[in-house]
Amino acid sequence: MAEYRAPLEDFRFLLSRVFQIEHFWQSLDKPGDVDMDMANAILGEAAKIAQEVLAPLNQSADAQGCRWDEGEVLVPDGFKEAYQTFCEGGWNGLAGSPEFGGMGLPKTLIAPVEEMVQGACMAFGLAPMLTAGAAFAINAHANDELKARYLPKMYSGEWSGAMDLTEPHAGTDLGLIRTKAEPQNDGSYLLSGTKIFITWGEHQCSDNIIHLVLAKLPDAPAGSRGISLFLVPKFLVDAEGRVGERNQVSCGSIEHKMGIHASPTCVMNFDAAKGWLVGEVNKGLAAMFTMMNYERLLVGIEGIGVAEASYQSALRYARERLQGRSASGAVAKDSAADPLIVHADIRRMLLSMKALNEAGRAFYLYVAQFLDIAKFSGDAKRREQAEALVALLTPIAKAFITDMSLDATIHGQQIFGGHGYISEWGQEQHVRDVRITQIYEGTNGVQALDLIGRKTVACEGKLFSVFYQEVQTWIEAQKGEQHDKYIKPLSEALQVLKSSTEKVVANAKENPHNAGAVAVDYLHLFGYVAYAFMWARMAVEAQSQEVKGEFSPAFVEGKQASADFYFGWLLPQVSCLQQRVETSAECMMNLSEAGF
Numbered sequence: 001m002a003e004y005r006a007p008l009e010d011f012r013f014l015l016s017r018v019f020q021i022e023h024f025w026q027s028l029d030k031p032g033d034v035d036m037d038m039a040n041a042i043l044g045e046a047a048k049i050a051q052e053v054l055a056p057l058n059q060s061a062d063a064q065g066c067r068w069d070e071g072e073v074l075v076p077d078g079f080k081e082a083y084q085t086f087c088e089g090g091w092n093g094l095a096g097s098p099e100f101g102g103m104g105l106p107k108t109l110i111a112p113v114e115e116m117v118q119g120a121c122m123a124f125g126l127a128p129m130l131t132a133g134a135a136f137a138i139n140a141h142a143n144d145e146l147k148a149r150y151l152p153k154m155y156s157g158e159w160s161g162a163m164d165l166t167e168p169h170a171g172t173d174l175g176l177i178r179t180k181a182e183p184q185n186d187g188s189y190l191l192s193g194t195k196i197f198i199t200w201g202e203h204q205c206s207d208n209i210i211h212l213v214l215a216k217l218p219d220a221p222a223g224s225r226g227i228s229l230f231l232v233p234k235f236l237v238d239a240e241g242r243v244g245e246r247n248q249v250s251c252g253s254i255e256h257k258m259g260i261h262a263s264p265t266c267v268m269n270f271d272a273a274k275g276w277l278v279g280e281v282n283k284g285l286a287a288m289f290t291m292m293n294y295e296r297l298l299v300g301i302e303g304i305g306v307a308e309a310s311y312q313s314a315l316r317y318a319r320e321r322l323q324g325r326s327a328s329g330a331v332a333k334d335s336a337a338d339p340l341i342v343h344a345d346i347r348r349m350l351l352s353m354k355a356l357n358e359a360g361r362a363f364y365l366y367v368a369q370f371l372d373i374a375k376f377s378g379d380a381k382r383r384e385q386a387e388a389l390v391a392l393l394t395p396i397a398k399a400f401i402t403d404m405s406l407d408a409t410i411h412g413q414q415i416f417g418g419h420g421y422i423s424e425w426g427q428e429q430h431v432r433d434v435r436i437t438q439i440y441e442g443t444n445g446v447q448a449l450d451l452i453g454r455k456t457v458a459c460e461g462k463l464f465s466v467f468y469q470e471v472q473t474w475i476e477a478q479k480g481e482q483h484d485k486y487i488k489p490l491s492e493a494l495q496v497l498k499s500s501t502e503k504v505v506a507n508a509k510e511n512p513h514n515a516g517a518v519a520v521d522y523l524h525l526f527g528y529v530a531y532a533f534m535w536a537r538m539a540v541e542a543q544s545q546e547v548k549g550e551f552s553p554a555f556v557e558g559k560q561a562s563a564d565f566y567f568g569w570l571l572p573q574v575s576c577l578q579q580r581v582e583t584s585a586e587c588m589m590n591l592s593e594a595g596f
């Protein structure tokens with residue numbers, strides 16, 4: 001497996017040039033007083049821990065996996081020490097509220113750190129990801145006493161977090177959950193039930209595990225309106241914050257699964273376990289939704305992390321492996337054959353990976369900007385507009401990025417030929433690991449339904465108009481013929497998306513199945529246009545003299561060639577998707593069940 005190298009030059013290009021991030025941070029209120037020097041220092045340190053501590057564990061941890069032993073979960077060799085190093089570096093508290101010991105940094109800086117951690121070792125990266133998600137929900141909804149008791153230790157990583165939503169019969173449809181919460185006289189609750197698939201639900205790396213659990217009170221209304229959220233620690237905590245006796249929460253087993261072998265996926269049993277309400281009774285699902293946008297964006301970031309690692313190793317292999325001769329005559333004349341990279345088909349796959357990964361990276365930063373505005377801006381109107389864009393773009397950032405990331409890792413595997421199927425080279429692990437990103441945090445099919453249903457049809461395309469205006473404003477601000485080769489196709493693709501959106505809204509009124517039938521294709525159409533917007537912005541920037549002076553010639557050439565490849569090779573998908581999106585569900589729904 002090739003060594004993982006953090007893509008620091010691309011982060012610098014995107015942050016300092018494409019998104020003019022220092023200026024952006026100055027326009028916000030108190031995002032951790034961050035500037036570009038501080039950002040570069042943080043990214044440099046994160047790169048070290050990713051490259052030197054986490055990446056070396058990725059393959060051995062996958063091979064060893066986790067082990068369940070009488071309720072205890074043993075993680076692979078090296079994980080406990082790596083977790084300790086990670087905590088000592090303060091990496092768990094980047095987003096945390098400064099009031100409780102967090103650093104309060106903007107998502108636009110945290111997101112690249114997250115990509116490096118996930119790209120180096122995704123199975124490990126899930127532990128801090130779940131802790132940050134749980135802490136986020138506690139900070140947003142718990143009372144002051146719970147916040148003061150739990151958040152400082154979660155931000156330091158001494159205690160980790162887990163999200164306990166799924167039950168054997170309730171996955172997408174959480175309204176079906178059966179876990180019960182009985183109120184007690186002292187204000188606490190006793191929780192009973194079984195949760196499955198709980199990531200990092202049990203392990204020995206931290207001193208305590210804080211579970212955020214969805215459950216129903218005895219008199220709760222049926223369905224999703226009767227769900228409440230509870231904090232249930234593995235060990236009970238006294239008023240001084242000391243860890244005491246074991247709570248009645250235990251790990252019944254762990255799953256054997258396709259990828260992320262080093263991340264324990266646990267069955268968690270709650271047997272009258274003591275817990276505390278977070279937020280209001282019966283508003284648990286809404287409380288979970290506040291953190292969903294962050295978590296879903298992070299799943300997209302995971303996709304880019306793994307796809308980048310796959311690209312790096314495929315590129316190295318394509319430069320070293322000698323097979324056949326170039327179609328235009330021998331290139332490595334002193335060797336028996338030319339390296340794979342001379343072949344057009346290998347270049348097609350490498351450029352597809354590069355173009356998709358770099359657009360995905362730009363797109364997650366683009367969405368992260370709106371999360372930052374929604375959190376840190378003092379301007380109510382600006383916040384409202386940012387919230388609209390976060391709502392619209394989050395399902396695309398989760399589902400399109402991860403769908404494209406799987407495609408990228410499959411290209412990476414293909415470049416290795418038969419060796420891509422063999423564990424030793426690490427490419428098959430990238431394919432196995434990234435696959436889950438399409439499934440958890442709401443399947444990609446369900447993300448597409450959210451985009452087309454709640455975010456498009458229900459508001460008659462109003463949210464889409466906010467995005468349309470954003471892109472249109474940028475297009476109108478571009479001057480100079482040298483940009484036309486990017487601006488023109490972007491403009492045309494944007495018009496296709498606009499007319500398809502109008503058609504989707506109209507078709508949904510004719511038949512309730514129409515929207516569901518075309519949802520994934522609509523999300524992909526949207527994704528291709530969003531990536532075209534990112535590539536146009538990167539290409540225009542790469543043409544500037546400042547960038548040519550500041551970045552290496554190879555980097556600038558690679559950016560321009562990838563933009564050309566994206567517009568020439570990948571964006572034409574839009575016409576095929578348009579045809580599918582504007583059709584009806586008849587060909588799927590007319591068939592009887594027996595006919596399948």
Ligand SMILES: Cc1cc2nc3c(=O)[nH]c(=O)nc-3n(C[C@H](O)[C@H](O)[C@H](O)COP(=O)(O)OP(=O)(O)OC[C@H]3O[C@@H](n4cnc5c(N)ncnc54)[C@H](O)[C@@H]3O)c2cc1C
Nearest residue numbers: 163164165166171172197198199265440441442443445446
């Ligand atoms: C490795 C792993 C880690 C996980 N980690 C966690 C965790 O930490 N915490 C946690 O709570 N859960 C976790 N999960 C659970 C995960 O979030 C769920 O598996 C996922 O949300 C899908 O639920 P399900 O498996 O029950 O599938 P189902 O809900 O049964 O869905 C099956 C299929 O039907 C489709 N579908 C469902 N409803 C509809 C609909 N209304 N319309 C159209 N299509 C529909 C889905 O898209 C999917 O393709 C994890 C799962 C795995 C495998």
